[in-house]
Amino acid sequence: MFSLERWLEVFEAINKNKLRTFLTGFSVATGILILVLLLGVGEGMKNGVEEQFQRDAANQISVYTGVTGVEYKGLNPGRRIQFKNNDYDLLVENFGDELEYKSSVYRIWTGLTSYKDKSGSYRLEGVLPNYQFLERAGMIEGRFINENDQANSTKNVVIGKKVREELFEDKNPLGKLIEIRDINFKVVGVFQDPGGDREESKVFMAISTMQKVFGAGQDIRNLSFTLPQEESFDVALEKSNQLISKLEAMLKAKHTVSPLDNSAINISNSIENSKRFYDLTANIKLFFWLIGLASLLAGIIGVSNIMLIIVKERTKEIGIRKALGAKPMSIVGMVLHESIFVTAVSGFMGLIVGLVLLEFVGPMINTEFISNPEVSFNIAISTVIVLVLAGAVAGFFPAWRGAKIKPINALREE
Amino acid sequence: MIEIKDLHKSYKIGKNSLHVLKGINFSVEEGELVSIMGSSGSGKSTLLNILGMLDEADLGTYHLDGVEIKNLTEKIAANYRNKFLGFIFQSFNLINYKSALDNVALPLYYQNINRKERMERAMSYLEKVGLADWAKHLPNELSGGQKQRVAIARALAGQPKVILADELTGALDSTTSYEIMHLIQEINDEGKTILVVTHEEDIAQMTKRIVNLKDGVIIDDRKIEQVKALANV
Numbered sequence: 001m002f003s004l005e006r007w008l009e010v011f012e013a014i015n016k017n018k019l020r021t022f023l024t025g026f027s028v029a030t031g032i033l034i035l036v037l038l039l040g041v042g043e044g045m046k047n048g049v050e051e052q053f054q055r056d057a058a059n060q061i062s063v064y065t066g067v068t069g070v071e072y073k074g075l076n077p078g079r080r081i082q083f084k085n086n087d088y089d090l091l092v093e094n095f096g097d098e099l100e101y102k103s104s105v106y107r108i109w110t111g112l113t114s115y116k117d118k119s120g121s122y123r124l125e126g127v128l129p130n131y132q133f134l135e136r137a138g139m140i141e142g143r144f145i146n147e148n149d150q151a152n153s154t155k156n157v158v159i160g161k162k163v164r165e166e167l168f169e170d171k172n173p174l175g176k177l178i179e180i181r182d183i184n185f186k187v188v189g190v191f192q193d194p195g196g197d198r199e200e201s202k203v204f205m206a207i208s209t210m211q212k213v214f215g216a217g218q219d220i221r222n223l224s225f226t227l228p229q230e231e232s233f234d235v236a237l238e239k240s241n242q243l244i245s246k247l248e249a250m251l252k253a254k255h256t257v258s259p260l261d262n263s264a265i266n267i268s269n270s271i272e273n274s275k276r277f278y279d280l281t282a283n284i285k286l287f288f289w290l291i292g293l294a295s296l297l298a299g300i301i302g303v304s305n306i307m308l309i310i311v312k313e314r315t316k317e318i319g320i321r322k323a324l325g326a327k328p329m330s331i332v333g334m335v336l337h338e339s340i341f342v343t344a345v346s347g348f349m350g351l352i353v354g355l356v357l358l359e360f361v362g363p364m365i366n367t368e369f370i371s372n373p374e375v376s377f378n379i380a381i382s383t384v385i386v387l388v389l390a391g392a393v394a395g396f397f398p399a400w401r402g403a404k405i406k407p408i409n410a411l412r413e414e
Numbered sequence: 415m416i417e418i419k420d421l422h423k424s425y426k427i428g429k430n431s432l433h434v435l436k437g438i439n440f441s442v443e444e445g446e447l448v449s450i451m452g453s454s455g456s457g458k459s460t461l462l463n464i465l466g467m468l469d470e471a472d473l474g475t476y477h478l479d480g481v482e483i484k485n486l487t488e489k490i491a492a493n494y495r496n497k498f499l500g501f502i503f504q505s506f507n508l509i510n511y512k513s514a515l516d517n518v519a520l521p522l523y524y525q526n527i528n529r530k531e532r533m534e535r536a537m538s539y540l541e542k543v544g545l546a547d548w549a550k551h552l553p554n555e556l557s558g559g560q561k562q563r564v565a566i567a568r569a570l571a572g573q574p575k576v577i578l579a580d581e582l583t584g585a586l587d588s589t590t591s592y593e594i595m596h597l598i599q600e601i602n603d604e605g606k607t608i609l610v611v612t613h614e615e616d617i618a619q620m621t622k623r624i625v626n627l628k629d630g631v632i633i634d635d636r637k638i639e640q641v642k643a644l645a646n647v
Contacts, residue, residue, distance in 0.1 A: 008529065016511035320507045323468070325496020325524040325572070328488045404488070408468040411507055 010338045020313070024306050024339070025346030031299040032347045032387065036354030036380055038295055040362065042288030044373025049284055051371050059229075059240050059271045060134065063091075063247070064222035066266055072258035081255050081264045083220040090250065091223055095243060102225035103128040106210050113203060115167040115178045122163055123202045124180065126210025134224050135193060137204075142174050142189030149188075149206040155213070158189040160200035183213055233278035240271050299387050304394030307339055311398035318402045319410025328403035335399040336392055343391045347384040355380065415576060415607050416442040416465065421474035423460055434460045435471070436630040442576075442609065447602040447640075449610045449618040452627035459580065461627065462611045466499055466578050467491045479575050496524050500569030504581035506561040508553040514564045515540060515549040521572035539567040543597060559590035566597060570606075577601070577608045583617055588646075595620045595643035616641075 014021045065081040088104040096102070106126040113122050125131075132144040140161060149156050157178070164173050173187045180203065193199035211217060227243065230236035244267050249259070257264045311318075318331050326334075355375070362373045402410075423435040434457045442448055452458040463469035464476065467486060476483045478498055486494070500521075501507075508517045519536035527535070540546050543563040553561055562582060569577050579598070583591035595617060602608050602622075610621055618624050619641045626634035 005523065005526075005529065009523065012516070013511070316507070317509050320509055321520070321524075322492065323466075323495060323501050323507070324521045324568070325492050327492040327524075330524070406468060408463050408466075411503065411505075 006333070006337060009334065010341060013334075013338055014342065020310070021342055024310065024342050025349075027302060027306060028343045028387070028391070029346040029350035029353070031302055032350030032384055033354045033357075035292070035295045035299055035383055036351055036375055037357065039288070039292055039379065039383075040354070040358040040373040040375040041370065042284075042291060043375055044362070044365075044370040046281065046284050046288065047373075048371040049280060059227045059236055059269070059274050060224070061226070061240065061244065061270070062222055062224050062268045063251070064266050064268075066263045068257055068261055069263040070258045070261050072261065073256055075256060079264075081257065083223065084218040085220060086218070087251065087254070088220060088223055090254065091225070091247065094250065095247065098227065098239070098243060100226045100228040101130040101133045102223075103131040103134055104207055104220045105131070105222050105224055106207050106216055106219060107221045108210075108214060111180050111203065113163070113167070113178055113180045115173075115176060118167045118169075120163065120166050120201075122160075124210065124214075125202055125204050126207035126216075127204055128207060131204070131224070132191070134226060135191075135199070137191035137193050140190045140192050141172075142187070144189055144191065145204055145206050150208050153206060153208040153212050155183070155185045155209060156188045156205065157185040158191055158204040159187055160202045161190060161192045162197050162200040163203060164190045166201075181214070232282070233275050236274065236278070237271055240269060244269060296383065296386065300390040300394065303343060303387055303391035307391055307395030308398045310339060311335060311395070311402045315402060315405065315410050318405065319407045322403075322407035323411065328400075331403035332396065332399045335402065336395055339395050340388060340392050344384075344388045347387055351380055351384050415444045415446075415479060416440070416609075417475075417477040418465075419475045421461075421464065421471045421476065423457075423464065423469070423471050434630050435464075438474070438630075438632060440625065440632060440635070442607060444607055445602070445605050446623060447599070447608045447610070447621045448623045448625060449612055449621040450625045450627060451612060451615075451618050453613065455629075456627040457630045458611050458613075458627045462578055462580055462609070465576075465609065466501060467495055492524075496521060496572060498575045500572055500574035500577040502562070502565050502569050502577065502579040502582045504584040506553070506558075506565050506585070508561060508564055508568075510553050513550050513552055514545060514556065514567075517553070517564055518567045518571050521568060525572065536567070536571055539571050540564070542570070543567045557590075558586050559593060562586065562590075562594050563597065566594070566601070570601065575607065577606060579608065579610045581612055582610065583612070583614065588616075591617065592620075592643045592646045599640070599643055616646075 065083055068075070068077050068079045068081065071077050085104065092102065104127075108124040110121045111124040113120055127145060128150060129144060129146050137144065142158070144158055145156065148154065157180070159167075159173065159178075167173070167178065168176070173190060176187050177184045178187060185205065191200070191204075207220070211219065227236065227240050230239065248265060248267060251265050252259055252261070255264070314335065321331060355377070358373055358375060365373070418438055418440045421435050421438040422433075424431050424433040426432075438461060450458045450461060460469065464471050467483060470486060478494070481494075483494065509520070512520070515533065515536050518539055519532040522532040522535060537546065537549060540549050543566055545560060545563050545567070548556060548560060553564070556564065582598075583594055586594060598608060598610070599620065610617070612618055619638065620643050621638075622640050623637045624634070625632055
């Protein structure tokens with residue numbers, strides 16, 4: 001089937017029919033190229049939209065305390081509930097495996113902060129290292145609070161971009177000492193936050209540091225955590241509701257709060273907001289699947305069309321070859337061999353050009369809604385293989401018909 | 415060499431059946447040079463197609479070199495054509511993207527002969543038809559007469575038992591026609607069996623035997639005094 005003689009024959013035909021080969025190859029290559037670019041842009045668009053709506057995606061749950069509203073077990077209403085570190089431990093012990101990111105938070109609403117002659121009043125938050133992801137704080141310089149800061153209660157702080165601009169202007173803040181409420185802290189990092197100025201005028205430190213330095217003992221203002229993204233909104237909703245009701249019951253029991261009390265323990269869940277995001281990504285996925293399938297189909301039709309034309313064009317040659325003793329299968333083999341070879345080679349060329357374009361030009365186009373356009377190599381390769389196979393199947397029938405034509409009829413063709 | 419008995423062939427055209435060959439009895443000995451003559455519609459092309467296994471008869475028997483030709487599958491027909499027959503056509507039917515040499519070598523490709531030997535043999539046949547210097551040329555760089563010579567070399571290359579020529583001079587002027595017929599006579603003189611379909615009387619006179627077809631039957635079959643083509647060039 002794949003003898004050297006056949007290859008020589010095919011190469012001769014390719015060599016002597018440069019225009020035909022070029023046109024076939026060109027259309028297959030551009031088809032693949034467009035397909036790859038389309039898939040890439042689709043992926044980029046999905047990435048972009050995901051980035052844009054990432055805040056919405058997070059099923060962030062926050063638990064904070066208030067004042068009891070109903071009398072319970074002889075305790076009067078109006079009693080203030082205070083979370084301690086062991087409430088956080090309770091959360092981690094019981095639900096640690098189901099959570100994505102988690103942190104306890106202690107907050108001081110205003111903290112006078114100064115560096116040399118500049119000063120400002122900022123929100124102080126004591127947090128755990130995970131809080132970076134809960135806040136979606138992106139580090140511009142340095143690092144976020146880490147486990148070491150928490151374990152040793154180091155006086156390291158991470159400041160927001162706004163804080164940096166106000167205190168340091170264009171000087172490098174890393175390693176500098178700033179004074180917060182007359183106590184020296186070392187700046188180890190600067191963060192930015194998609195929430196803008198308000199979110200960026202904050203100062204973070206380890207919660208253990210904050211509790212010690214500002215005399216908060218074991219107190220915690222709230223528990224903050226996220227659940228991982230699920231396949232669909234319904235699954236996410238069910239999981240979060242289950243977890244919330246269990247956690248609420250546990251905390252109420254621990255703090256002797258009536259199960260009917262609505263004000264002592266408050267849980268805010270952002271999952272309803274994420275519904276839009278789940279719908280959106282599902283729709284985008286569907287949309288680009290459809291586009292991908294449609295372009296694949298168009299590609300298959302295009303390749304089939306070319307094959308049909310090639311066979312038609314070669315009818316007379318087929319007649320001559322048959323008169324000279326070519327067997328039908330050898331005709332089919334010859335036509336398919338040539339076209340599969342041409343489509344495969346040009347398909348891969350289109351693929352490579354597409355991947356190179358995505359690789360090098362992709363990062364340059366970073367508009368709001370397209371980010372990091374890329375296409376999985378496996379998908380791209382399978383697309384090429386599908387196209388080549390489709391071309392072969394589509395080419396087989398005309399080739400077979402061509403081989404079946406009586407030579408005398410084929411020879412009359414002009 | 416060729417033995418045909420009571421050959422019938424009809425074509426269906428719509429509802430009507432057209433009886434083209436109505437009982438042909440005909441035989442050709444080895445080394446003969448026969449012309450089949452007749453006006454258009456006489457059935458001469460149909461006869462040639464059946465002889466060339468490009469078409470099959472409805473009735474009757476056909477033996478070629480002692481082998482009975484019947485119930486041909488495409489594959490077997492291809493095999494027989496390759497082994498037994500060489501074709502020469504009015505419109506040359508060379509593959510236009512192949513050089514003269516490669517065209518001549520093509521039947522040998524289908525005999526599974528290796529490339530080197532193919533080229534050597536093809537070259538010797540090109541020399542025989544006087545076109546060795548044109549081996550690398552494409553068909554469209556050759557004159558009509560030269561194309562037909564290439565086609566003759568190709569028909570010879572497969573070393574067939576019989577050469578079938580369909581109006582081989584139909585597209586050529588008379589001088590070139592006679593040159594081609596001279597070549598055919600030479601090949602015949604070396605012992606090759608050749609059948610020529612023609613409607614030109616002067617071409618027929620250059621063969622050794624004329625078979626006249628009319629309305630699907632042979633009306634006349636006679637040996638003649640061969641006119642040497644060279645005398646007319």
